[in-house]
Amino acid sequence: MSVAERVVEPLRVQELTGIGDRSALDADAKMHTWAPPFALLTAVALLLIAVAYTGSRMATAWAAPLFWLSYVMILLPVCVRLTMVQIARSERIGLVVVLGLGLYLVKVLYSPLMFTMGDELQHWRTAYDILQTDQLFQPNAILPVSPFFPGLENVTTALITMSGLSIFAAGTLVIGITRLLFGLSLYLFYEEVSGSSRIAGLSALLYMANPHFIFFNSQFGYEALALALAAFTLYVTKRRDASPVNRRILVSMAALFGLGAMIITHHITSFAVTGILLAWEGLAYYWRATKSGSASAATTASPGGIALLSLIGTLSWVAFVAYNVIGYLSPWLNGMVSELVSLLLLESAPRNFFQGSAGQDIALGLQLATIAHVVLILVALPFGVWQVWQRYRFNPMMLTFILVAILYPALQIARLTPVGLAIVTRATAIVFIGVAFVLAVGAVHLLEKRQERRSLTLGVATWCLIIFVGAMASVVSAWRLPGPAIAGNYSRSLDMERVAAAEWSRERLGTENRFAAPMEHPSIYVLGSYGEQRVVTNVADKVWLQAVYSEPQFTDVSKYLLRRGQVTYLWEDTQASKLRQEETVQPSLGILEAQSTKYDTARPVDRIFDSGAIIIYNVDSYNAPASALGGNTK
Amino acid sequence: MNRKSVELLAILVFTVLAIGVIALDVAFAPLRLLFVLPLIFVLPGYALVSLMTTDQLAGTDRLTLSLGLSMGLAVLGGLFLHVIGLGLQSDAWVSFLGSITLVAAAGALHRAYRNQDVATAPIAQAPIPMRSVGMVALALLLVVGAYQVARWGANNFGQSRFTQLWMTPMTATAETQTIQFGVHSQEATALRYRLELKVNDTLAQEWNDLVLAPGQTWETTVALPLAQMAEGELAAYLYREDLPATAYRHVVWKAK
Numbered sequence: 001m002s003v004a005e006r007v008v009e010p011l012r013v014q015e016l017t018g019i020g021d022r023s024a025l026d027a028d029a030k031m032h033t034w035a036p037p038f039a040l041l042t043a044v045a046l047l048l049i050a051v052a053y054t055g056s057r058m059a060t061a062w063a064a065p066l067f068w069l070s071y072v073m074i075l076l077p078v079c080v081r082l083t084m085v086q087i088a089r090s091e092r093i094g095l096v097v098v099l100g101l102g103l104y105l106v107k108v109l110y111s112p113l114m115f116t117m118g119d120e121l122q123h124w125r126t127a128y129d130i131l132q133t134d135q136l137f138q139p140n141a142i143l144p145v146s147p148f149f150p151g152l153e154n155v156t157t158a159l160i161t162m163s164g165l166s167i168f169a170a171g172t173l174v175i176g177i178t179r180l181l182f183g184l185s186l187y188l189f190y191e192e193v194s195g196s197s198r199i200a201g202l203s204a205l206l207y208m209a210n211p212h213f214i215f216f217n218s219q220f221g222y223e224a225l226a227l228a229l230a231a232f233t234l235y236v237t238k239r240r241d242a243s244p245v246n247r248r249i250l251v252s253m254a255a256l257f258g259l260g261a262m263i264i265t266h267h268i269t270s271f272a273v274t275g276i277l278l279a280w281e282g283l284a285y286y287w288r289a290t291k292s293g294s295a296s297a298a299t300t301a302s303p304g305g306i307a308l309l310s311l312i313g314t315l316s317w318v319a320f321v322a323y324n325v326i327g328y329l330s331p332w333l334n335g336m337v338s339e340l341v342s343l344l345l346l347e348s349a350p351r352n353f354f355q356g357s358a359g360q361d362i363a364l365g366l367q368l369a370t371i372a373h374v375v376l377i378l379v380a381l382p383f384g385v386w387q388v389w390q391r392y393r394f395n396p397m398m399l400t401f402i403l404v405a406i407l408y409p410a411l412q413i414a415r416l417t418p419v420g421l422a423i424v425t426r427a428t429a430i431v432f433i434g435v436a437f438v439l440a441v442g443a444v445h446l447l448e449k450r451q452e453r454r455s456l457t458l459g460v461a462t463w464c465l466i467i468f469v470g471a472m473a474s475v476v477s478a479w480r481l482p483g484p485a486i487a488g489n490y491s492r493s494l495d496m497e498r499v500a501a502a503e504w505s506r507e508r509l510g511t512e513n514r515f516a517a518p519m520e521h522p523s524i525y526v527l528g529s530y531g532e533q534r535v536v537t538n539v540a541d542k543v544w545l546q547a548v549y550s551e552p553q554f555t556d557v558s559k560y561l562l563r564r565g566q567v568t569y570l571w572e573d574t575q576a577s578k579l580r581q582e583e584t585v586q587p588s589l590g591i592l593e594a595q596s597t598k599y600d601t602a603r604p605v606d607r608i609f610d611s612g613a614i615i616i617y618n619v620d621s622y623n624a625p626a627s628a629l630g631g632n633t634k
Numbered sequence: 635m636n637r638k639s640v641e642l643l644a645i646l647v648f649t650v651l652a653i654g655v656i657a658l659d660v661a662f663a664p665l666r667l668l669f670v671l672p673l674i675f676v677l678p679g680y681a682l683v684s685l686m687t688t689d690q691l692a693g694t695d696r697l698t699l700s701l702g703l704s705m706g707l708a709v710l711g712g713l714f715l716h717v718i719g720l721g722l723q724s725d726a727w728v729s730f731l732g733s734i735t736l737v738a739a740a741g742a743l744h745r746a747y748r749n750q751d752v753a754t755a756p757i758a759q760a761p762i763p764m765r766s767v768g769m770v771a772l773a774l775l776l777v778v779g780a781y782q783v784a785r786w787g788a789n790n791f792g793q794s795r796f797t798q799l800w801m802t803p804m805t806a807t808a809e810t811q812t813i814q815f816g817v818h819s820q821e822a823t824a825l826r827y828r829l830e831l832k833v834n835d836t837l838a839q840e841w842n843d844l845v846l847a848p849g850q851t852w853e854t855t856v857a858l859p860l861a862q863m864a865e866g867e868l869a870a871y872l873y874r875e876d877l878p879a880t881a882y883r884h885v886v887w888k889a890k
Contacts, residue, residue, distance in 0.1 A: 036766035036773075043776035050780040054787025093694050105777060109784040134721030136712065154712025154722070155674070155705065158731075161724040162656050163670040164663055177675050181705060184698040229709070232702035250686035254699055257706030264713060484792045497794040500820060508802055603888060610883040611798040 034087075035094025038077050042102040045073040050109050056481035063481060071472060072465070074102050079464040082201040083447070083457050092201035093187055099208055100183035104176060107218040110482055114168050116494045120220040121525035122146055127153040127167050128529070131160060137321075141540040142528035148322035151265025152225045171220040179218070182228035189235035190437060192242070193397050199440050205464060206436035210428050211373070211471040215479045217429055226266030227429055230273045233258035233306075234433075237277070238397065241301035255306050263313045267325045270314045272430040277307035279403055283396035302396060328539070332423055339417035350416040366473040373470020376463060377435065378409060384442030391441070404434025498523045498573070501614040502531030509533075509569065516545045516567045516619070521576035523614070536565040549576070554598040554605075563622045569608075570599065570617040642684060642743040645677055646736060652677075653732045656724060673731050679703030681738035685745070707734065795821045797846075799829075799872045799883035804855065811860055813887060815870055816853040819846035826875035827882075831856065834866035860889075 048070035055063030078099050081087060111117070115124055122143035129138035129147070136150050146153075152174070159170040186207060191200035207213070217224050236254040243251050263270045284302030303310075318325055342348045362370075385402050392398030408431050414420030443460050450456045472480065483492065502523075505513070511532040517524040519537065528535040538544050543565040548558040549572075562570070599605050604621030652669035660666055679700035683691070691699070711730050712722055720726040798818040805812045819825060824847040831839040844852055858868065867888040871881040 033766075036769040039773040040769045040776070043773035043780070047776050047780040047783065050783035050787070053784055054791060057787050057792030059792075090694075105780070109780060111788070112781060112784040113788050130722055134723045136716040136722070150712060151709040154710075155708045157722055158674055158708050158712065158727045159670060161722065162673070162727055163667050165667070173671070177701070178705070181698065181701045184694060185702065188695065188698055225705075225709075229702070229705065232698070232705075235698070236702070247687050250683060250699070253682070253686065254703055254706075257703055257710065261706040261709035265709060482788070482792065484794065495794045496820065497796045500796070500798065500818075504798060504800065504818075508800065600886065606801075606803075606888055607884070607886040608802060609798065609800045610885055611796045612883065613794070613796070 032088070033091035033094060034077075034081060035091050035098060038081070038095060039098045041077060042074050042098055045070040046102065046105050046109065048073070049106055053109055053482050056483050059483065067481060068469075071106070072469070074099070074106075075465055075468050076461075078205065079461040079468070080458070082198075082205045083443070083461045083464065085198060085447070085452050089197040092197050093184070096187045096201060096204040097180060097183045099205065100179050101176065103208060103214050104179045104218050107215050108172060108176075110215075110479070114499070115171065115220055115529075117215075117219045117221075118494075118522040118525045119143075120171070121494075121522075121529040123152060123220055123222065124167055124171070124529040125532075126150065127156050127160075127171070128532070130154075130157045131167075139540070140528075141535050141537050142525055144537075144540050145267070145322065145325050145328040146222065148324065149222050149265055149267060151229075151261055152220070152222045155225070156220075175218060175220055175224050178225050178228045182231055185228065185231035185235045186433075189231055189238060190440075192235060192238045193395075193401075193437070194441070196444070199437070199444050202440035202443060202464075203437045206439050206467070207432050209373075209464065209467040209471050210432040210436075211474045212425055212428050213432075214472065215475055216425055222266040223269060223426065223429065226262050226269035229258050229262035229265060230269050230430075231433075233262055233273065234276070237303045237306045238301070240306070241304075256309070259306065259310055259313065263310070263317050267318070267322065267329065268426050269430065270310075270317075272427075274307070274310040274314050276400055276404060276430075276433075277303045277310050280396050280400045281307040283399050287394065287396055332419060335419035336414060336417060336423050339419050340414065343416055369466070369470045369473035371470075372466050373474060374412060376467055376470070377439065378412070380439050380442055380463070381405060381408060381435065383446075384438035384440075387442045387445045388438055391445075401434040401437045404431055405438040407431045408435050494522055494526055497611055497613050498526045499530055501571075501609065501611050501616070502526040502529075502533070504609065504611075505531045505533055505569070505571075505616065513568045514566050515569045515571055516548060516562065516565065517571040518549050518573055518576035519546050521573050523571065523573045523576070527571055533569075536567055541565055552598070554602045559622050562619050566623055568618070568620045568623070570605075570619045572599065572615045572617065574613050574615070636746065638684070639743060639746045642681075642739050642746060645681055645684075645739045646743070649673065649677060649732055649735045649739065653728055656728045673728070673735070674708055675704050676700050677704070677735045678707050678731055678738070679705075681735045681742060684742035685738040707731070797821060797825070797827075797872070797874075797883060799870065799885055801868075801870055801885040801887055803887060806860075809860055810857045812855055812857045813868065814853060814855050815885075816851060817844060817846060817872060818851040819848055821846075821848055823848065828873045828875065828878075830871045830873070832869045832871070833858065833862055835869075838862075838868075 048066060052063045052067035052070060055066065078095050082092060082095055115121055122140070123146060125142055126138070126140050126146045129140065130136060130150070130153050132138075136154075137147050140147050156167065156170050156174050159165060159174060160167060163170070165173070183204065187200050187204045190203040191197055194200060194203075210217075217227060233255055236251045236258060240248060240251045240255060259273075262273060281302045281304065339348070343350060385405060388398050388402055407427075411424045411427055411431060415424050443463075447453075447456060447460060484495065505515075505527065512534045515527055515531075515533045515535050517527050517535050524535055524537075527533050536543055536545055538546075543561060545561055545565055545567070548554075548561050548570070551558055599615075599617050600607055604619075606618040607615060608618050609616035648669075652673045655666055655669045656673075677700075679702065680696070682703050683696060683699045708731070711727070715722050715726045715730060720729075797820065798816070800814075800816045802814050802816075803811060804814050815829070815831070817827060817829065819827075824845060827844040827846065829841040829844060830837060838858070839856065841854070846852060867886055869884060869886045872883040873880075874882045
């Protein structure tokens with residue numbers, strides 16, 4: 001036994017090596033499992049959450065407390081059980097699956113009639129275009145990069161074409177099954193790496209405490225599927241080295257399928273997983289080169305060719321198919337860097353953490369819970385890193401986990417800027433793979449060192465629970481509880497009025513009309529999806545139509561931009577308009593009125609639709625060759 | 635015949651039935667879904683796992699590998715169907731997934747027959763207590779109930795109430811322009827409206843007593859002489875009976 005294997009040994013509290021370990025499986029089968037009662041409890045909590053959501057739509061005071069109570073009801077038993085030592089592997093897996101699906105259903109209950117999140121509508125459009133044409137890679141103006149990563153839409157449209165389901169129903173089912181695959185793969189990956197079902201269960205639990213697991217990564221978006229495929233790829237890649245020759249073909253094929261599918265599903269996940277695989281391979285190579293005498297096959301296992309294939313596959317896909325992803329991602333990265341530099345040079349103030357997207361203040365309790373979430377992780381992280389280092393430092397995969405986990409504090413710095421926050425939202429899903437494992441190793445070590453004292457077990461379970469509560473507290477308030485549309489609130493801006501207006505445009509004006517729409521408002525996604533219109537955007541058309549909206553008057557510049565964008569219709573959302581005015585002008589100056597009527601007074605502009613919040617103008621006259629740019633205003 | 639062979643035979647039969655249900659375009663949606671879901675998410679992967687290994691796998695591992703392989707196949711299959719020009723349509727999908735499942739399951743079955751003497755004993759699996767089955771079934775029922783409650787809440791509360799007014803130019807001749815007007819109500823209750831049509835600020839036509847229930851639409855078409863509108867504008871103002879002083883909605887068409 002090597003040095004590394006000896007130091008790992010004490011942690012193998014409840015070893016189960018998975019495939020083919022018959023004695024362990026036989027023993028496990030005899031143990032009692034609490035997973036079914038907890039599934040029932042979770043279902044009761046979900047029913048209460050549905051009631052809380054209805055209460056929230058009715059603006060009742062009891063909705064929020066009931067929601068929080070139900071949320072804790074889902075988590076508390078799972079946190080306690082997964083922290084304990086003497087429970088069956090099958091129960092741990094069952095609890096991970098129940099929790100993963102339960103948290104997904106929290107999101108499903110939030111919007112049970114249709115997709116309401118902007119990202120979902122972007123992918124709705126890609127799926128719709130595939131259904132219309134039977135072909136991939138159709139242009140999508142509201143997310144130009146989406147058609148070039150069609151993995152999610154491939155699965156969804158397969159289900160739709162064969163079953164006749166709607167995009168919403170099929171998408172909801174696909175993400176649900178994806179969540180099942182994710183939970184299982186994540187658990188098995190952690191178990192494969194650690195050799196401990198307890199560490200695996202706790203790691204999977206802590207992963208789900210990542211703030212974006214509940215809503216952002218549960219939406220009908222390519223990242224949700226890619227993360228599941230990433231976890232599956234990592235699991236089978238790790239399994240590959242430990243497998244006997246007769247099974248290696250199977251796991252190698254599984255790894256290739258998972259990898260290939262992930263690469264054509266989501267860019268950032270592919271980049272991140274490639275990075276993880278390369279780091280793992282690099283560390284293994286270093287270990288083999290420098291410590292070849294004492295290295296065993298178990299500790300120097302590495303992804304080998306899978307890492308190289310991941311690199312080649314990802315780069316090839318970007319180079320030959322999805323090259324627009326560079327133009328899509330680079331402004332975000334540039335924006336984050338310039339904002340961080342500006343922050344460091346004291347040229348700008350950090351983002352206000354505790355202000356909602358509509359500018360409202362966040363309750364003190366939620367602020368404290370959010371702080372507790374970050375602080376509890378940051379405090380425990382060094383301890384976990386130290387434990388992993390002490391016990392597993394000869395294992396390249398473990399060291400890769402450390403490398404990934406220590407990115408977490410860096411991400412917190414990026415959260416200080418608005419653009420950084422958007423990037424952190426995406427990156428957290430990957431970074432938490434390492435964070436969760438490191439924290440779980442630290443927690444299990446602590447429990448073992450103190451002989452599994454009941455008070456300490458409860459302490460660790462409470463720590464997990466607080467992290468979960470903080471994760472939910474840090475979620476945008478309107479994502480927690482549904483209700484009427486709120487001006488400036490991204491996820492609550494899409495209501496039936498906007499959907500109905502978009503559908504009206506499709507039915508009365510036809511599809512694929514070139515529309516101008518306010519970029520800062522999610523109604524652009526309704527128009528581009530349910531409305532099936534061709535929204536003119538800066539990314540797709542290189543025309544910055546936002547100036548048309550932000551100018552106090554309907555100027556010649558506005559007319560020029562509309563003509564340049566070949567815009568036929570202009571969509572005005574009074575919510576967006578109101579916010580824009582609050583940000584840019586003082587209402588007392590009387591410019592508000594000028595803003596709201598600026599299109600009405602423009603001579604060749606017809607006001608063809610009015611539903612109160614949404615007004616549609618026909619501006620096609622500006623496309624006429626004879627259109628004089630200067631003399632059209634009354 | 636061992637258990638493995640029975641499983642594989644069942645997969646073959648199920649896949650053939652699924653192909654039949656989809657190819658015959660059976661209209662009963664739940665039945666289609668019952669066959670389509672396993673055909674996409676489980677069966678191809680399960681058949682491939684059975685073909686690739688003769689070992690007994692733990693249930694979790696088999697499920698994960700089946701799900702992951704099936705999902706990967708569906709994702710990559712879409713790309714494959716696109717590249718070979720079949721397109722992502724129902725026939726292409728069912729041929730692709732069905733043939734992979736049938737070939738892999740048949741191969742695995744052939745091997746299972748050939749190796750049945752050396753087949754390993756199945757992994758011990760404790761019988762699932764009826765109480766657990768009952769609890770999971772009850773949990774599923776509660777989830778369905780929760781979904782219905784959420785749908786009911788979303789349908790009945792917190793939705794914006796609104797009325798749409800529109801005006802879309804239709805056919806034009808040398809002398810007249812035909813314009814369609816429409817009102818659609820999504821208010822909480824039935825409302826009484828009045829619609830005024832003005833040409834160059836002069837009342838040209840009026841519709842009183844338009845009563846629309848929630849979800850109801852009223853439409854009309856008006857042909858106006860172009861001479862009447864030269865250099866002017868046509869405006870429609872919608873008033874609610876309970877708010878008669880202010881135009882609730884308005885639309886405008888300007889002569890070009």
